[in-house]
Ligand code: 5GP
Ligand code: SF4
């Protein structure tokens with residue numbers, strides 16, 4: 001999901017809408033905004049679909065006045081599977097004795113089922129099926145006398161991945177889980193401040209990037225006092241999601257002081273070194289494979305070309321929740337540039353192979369267009385484990401790499417060769433010159449390694465074997 005908030009700017013909700021639009025790649029199913037104005041109190045709007053189709057209407061935006069607002073774009077990983085229901089669309093809102101608060105959560109709470117059972121037993125009335133709603137109920141039960149302290153209380157009970165943006169009547173609050181699995185950045189705009197999942201959302205509103213919120217850090221921001229920082233959790237080695245670098249974040253964002261685009265290009269360079277092959281054309285599977293293909297072409301000296309053209313009016317395929325839509329998606333979204341492909345030995349570069357549906361369809365399209373050979377080069381290691389921290393990978397059985405070796409996957413996809421970047425190669429590309437520290441990996445890489453930095457308690461209860 002994508003989250004955004006700002007304080008101390010006129011018509012804050014308009015900035016939030018713009019920020020969410022820049023974060024649309026993190027969630028396309030639905031979006032919501034909550035704003036606060038001293039005269040009109042809290043207001044909220046939650047809608048299905050794209051930000052640009054909802055939060056551009058002046059009649060709607062007029063209902064969200066105030067200098068303080070937060071928002072969320074949703075992509076379902078937890079809660080209602082398949083069709084998103086409006087009750088699951090964030091931000092969530094709670095009324096406490098000291099006033100109201102709204103929260104927007106990116107990530108996935110790994111003990112949400114257990115917490116929900118406990119809270120319901122003690123009288124909480126849940127409104128949604130979302131894991132994130134637990135945070136509001138835990139806050140309601142806290143005995144602390146102000147909302148930030150209640151949030152701390154609540155989040156200390158929560159396990160898993162959370163970047164949270166919250167607001168009260170006067171405060172904008174940002175928190176990152178102790179491992180810092182999901183991103184969260186701070187920006188400055190005029191006399192006000194903004195919090196966002198990624199820096200690309202600061203750029204769109206003309207905010208300057210100040211810094212990342214640190215893993216385990218809480219910031220409480222008011223127009224008057226500025227940013228107050230605290231570290232409410234026990235410090236732990238950070239485990240930022242390495243897949244944000246590979247796929248999830250936008251290439252024009254800066255993460256950990258590094259351009260995501262440059263990291264992806266470097267993945268392509270590493271891949272060309274690790275798995276060279278003779279060919280006539282390096283072709284990305286757009287858009288997610290593009291920077292890595294540019295790096296691969298540069299390093300190998302093989303010409304780069306747009307052998308596959310993407311229809312810009314389609315969303316990201318994997319973010320569509322049902323299998324049926326996903327299957328159609330490939331053809332609706334991608335078409336082969338026959339004039340470029342015919343008779344050529346083609347290297348196709350993509351970011352990941354998950355179920356293998358995309359790769360199989362693309363291979364067929366490329367062969368139909370008369371390619372002489374098809375070689376796949378993949379910018380991440382084989383995805384052999386599901387993610388429980390906010391990326392929607394399918395169950396283990398549906399992951400191609402969970403049941404097949406690299407050679408078996410090559411035969412299954414019927415391509416001339418198939419190679420994935422190594423874990424060490426990926427770590428080098430994100431700036432770890434020595435590669436992966438096996439004793440204490442510098443990132444979360446559980447979907448590739450099976451080493452989960454947080455025990456996925458709910459899933460284990462449901463029979464998942466680590
Ligand atoms: P596949 O067809 O192998 O299931 O999906 C791979 C394609 O989906 C890749 O081109 C990639 O861009 C996109 N994708 C990236 N990340 C994920 C993810 O976490 N889950 C899924 N299902 N697809 C992803
Ligand atoms: Fe990211 Fe993979 Fe870890 Fe999920 S399991 S947080 S996608 S690295």
Ligand code: MG
Nearest residue numbers: 285286288289
């Ligand atoms: Mg892709």
